[in-house]
Amino acid sequence: MSKWLVSLLPFLSWFKLVNKETLKADLIAGLTGAVVVLPQGVAFATIAGLPPEYGLYTAMVAPIIAALFGSSYHLVSGPTTAISIVVFSTISRHVDPGSPEFVSMALTLTFLAGVYQFAFGLARFGVLVNFVSHTVVIGFTAGAAILIATSQLKHISGIFIPKGESFLHTWVDLFQGFGNLDMALLVIALSTLLSAILFKKFWPKSPNLLIGMVIGSVLAFYLSRFQLASDIPLVGEIPAHLPPLSTPDFSFSTISSLASEAFAIALLGLIEAVSISRAVATKSNQRISANQEFVGQGMSNMFGSFFSSYAGSGSFTRSGINYESGAKTPLSAIFAALFLMVIVLLIAPLTAYLPIAAMGGVILLVAYNLVDVHHIAQIFKYSKSETSILITTFLATLFLELEFAIYLGVLLSLVLFLAKTSTPRIPTLSIDSIDSEGSRSFLNVSKKPLKQCPQLRIIRVDMSIYFGSINHIQKKIEKISDGQNIHHILIVASGINFIDLSGMEALISENNRLKRKGGGLYFVGLKAPVYQFLAQAHFIKNIGRANFFDSKQLAINTIYTRLNRDVCSQCDVKIFNECQ
Template sequence: MKQFFFPFLTWLGLVNFNTLKADFFAGLTGAVVVLPQGVAFAAIAGLPPEYGLYTAMVTPIIAGLFGSSLHLVSGPTTAISLVVFSTISRYAEPGSEQFIQMVLTLTFLAGVYQLVFGLMRLGMLVNFVSHTVVIGFTAGAAILIATSQIKYVTGIPIPKGESFLHTWVDVGVGIGATNLYILAIAGFTMLSALLLKRYLPKMPHLLFGMIMGSLASIAIGGAQHGITYVGEISGQLPPLSMPDFSLASLKQLASGAFAVALLGLIEAVSIARSIATKSQQRLDGNQEFIGQGLSNIAGSFFSSYAGSGSFTRSGINYSAGAKTPLSAVFAAILLGIIVLLVAPLAAYLPVAAMGGIIMLVAYNLIDFQHIKHILHSSKTETSILATTFFATLFMELEFAIYMGVLLSLIIFLMRTSMPNIVDLAPNPAEPRHKFAEVSEYGLKECPQLKLLRVDMSIYFGSLDKVQRELACIAERQHIKHVLIVGESINFIDLAGAEMLIQEAKRLKSLGGGLYLQGAKNKVYDFMDRIDFVEEFGEGNVFSSKEAALQSLTKRLDHRICATCDKRIFRECAKLPGAKTA
């Protein structure tokens, strides 16, 4: 129970001088990396730059201490920043006091959703959301982010609040108004960052790009050529804040907060699992939900906006040799110290350089390799990818998330609603005449007793497929006795049990019967709870194949057996008409 409420107790015993040293240097690396990212992500969210830094100071500490991953680093992320902007910008002017107030409320609500999901032990629900949804949404978000920065890296005047298509129409119309000085600063910033990443990949290339862009702007006298600057960032630690708890605000932001919460959980758990496969760590999805929820709830009272796990910072954290979540705590503390020292220098950072950095961040969001793999390997996953991607570009962002998740769930249900039903027969090549697939081995079948194996589950979604198969056997193959070999049935729900009872009665009325053999223990346990066997027929459920065949061969029409040339069961040797040695 202590580990549920205080999960850091599970790894606190690992801490020693060596782990502290490793975590400190990993945290220092993370603090340097997140400095430019925090400023860029806040700009994407429509917030003053310092709010991205506040988020990078508060959420990693809470999420690290109350989550389950040893290496996940939380904080501001690109996708969530875009959803925050999309949700709040329709109600308030970005950057205004009202906008900030609503963002804090949105963050609090998202944290509450996440915490409730964790306390209700719903961590496994993330398993039902295709990772393709995240890839499609992220790719679409990357293009939206790049589009939003066009006016900052070109100087083309584009009205606020323009849609994706209208923005590019404005770019085409106003391309002649491009400010070449602004474009040059943005291009030089991106080139500097890319060159450093190419030749010194361990260095903070985004920070380097910002510095080079600032120096270039100073060198050419940027203000004289229409270049604007970010302005001085408030050099202080996260101040206290208060979300708006009015009923009107909570109702207004409830839907958007749910989308933020869902996206944040999918991001965090996906990233944590990805790193856990390398570190050989077992994760607790429910605890991760709790950690993310508490971090956002706490963050809303310390001037932070919604955060989640960061793939870049988490990957760097692991690669830098972090041993425990203290690395995330060190990163947050060291970032606070850095901000106090360098915040005034933001007055020399050109908006064009910031736009260039955000462009690079957006490009790196697109997982080209995974997208290519999806397009070549699965039409179903491709449909999920395309739906989420285009919905992100042309619809409200939270609706795009819901659509992608809904589509992935529908496809999951479609797959489980079409269980594979296989014809079986004894294989004479096996010593004990083990059941094998008829189509694979070309086996003979009994003309009176059908053997079936149902792969997956018999539940409300798969009833139609199972019933149609049983009807086909009776009506077209004229077989009235059907034995379902249940070794591959994962579960049977109440609707499935009622269907089996109904089919058993129907076949009995035709002079045959429906039988079940070899179900899993949890299936039998469920049957006991609902008194299934009493209605299905106590003599129709068997524990072994031998017992089933010994009983069922006696129930067949022996007049047909007398002239049958199949005789695939060893029990057939005892029936009338059998050839004697």
């Protein structure tokens, strides 16, 4: 089977693993996943401002395409909380939630996000996900959890809140309307919430969200029957059919108004999918291709937009349950989608009895589970820089436009990465011992008080030299040259994986400055690929081939001949063999 064919149809690589045992395991895992996603799909569509059935349509279509064209054996795609609230925030600024125009724009947004993701995959941009800090994702999801919970308070309290209210204004309206609290709706929501929590605690493998919704619906039925409550709003009957064909709005005005928001959703979806697939892969010992995941997520969103599905991504809950249920291949995600189709056809009419307050209780629990308390506590305890990033992303999610919060989070990740790599460790080394064969052992002088040569300073750069780090490295060289009056500097380059053009120019400048003072810049232990690249860029020629060495012994032996003999004659350090 050719690599080209496998890259085009990645499911061919795992389809050969399917046998009787894997089919049985995947069927069981798929059935479990279908039961789990049923209440989640309805809840997530509600968060997104869409009719409930659109969450189920997404859970039917997205997993199949993502499983066929992704790389993870256990990732289950579909509607997610974070993307749902970004969809709601984005489109509710243009049209009323739940309206046909809202649905049409949501499908267009989904298609555009898929195009971005697919293009990123083809361009091999999978490595970019590595530069988005996990702290940013934690901060964003925590903020999204607060927004999701806030959006449901009007449904469980009965307090009127105008559409489109901001986070702060919503809480002001709740406080002012507290006297109009509907106790019946509150009881239904809390009963749903508590029953779901208790079933999860005492029967972990039970479909706790589904059970909670059933209990809330039964309670609402009896409250209405015995006239203990009146006018309890219901979700309404979900159409008992498979995802219908749909057509996104491809008008220029719609595309131009949604292009930037679609880019934010594409980024968020990719971060979620790749992070989740890698987390599960650490347990299953599977290798994940980020680029292939980009392609899979992009195709699922593009294809899904024509089958009444809105933007989705990988689900941590469903993917974790899929793995724990014993899934062996991506067929489990496909089976989950197929089982969900059967379940919807059978029980969809029952949603007519589902109270919106019960749905609100379920969504409150979903929002709570989004907050990663453990990692937040660790961040606050161990890292001040990441704590500031967490707080900034969290507050931006609450008080700014959600797509801007995503961009800000990505920008903060890049700033954090550049900040860490722009100040590489540059320890000063000296000779610790010389064995019988003349081999020299270098040791960091901060670990042991070693004598140092008054004319030669040995340093090690523990990171690549590029435009972001060169200023820090230049300051170190200047400090040695100007502050210590030492103009011969040997760089142990075994930790350098790359030197860019800016780094080359700066090092050439430093070498020329040291040469004017009778010294020079020397390198030992450069990796072969780095040396080859530097040679092609004429860096070796500009510095001088005589300043590059394969061994420390050869480097010291050569540099010694260039030292000032008058200084050597009065030196009492004599740490090199050549000094004796």
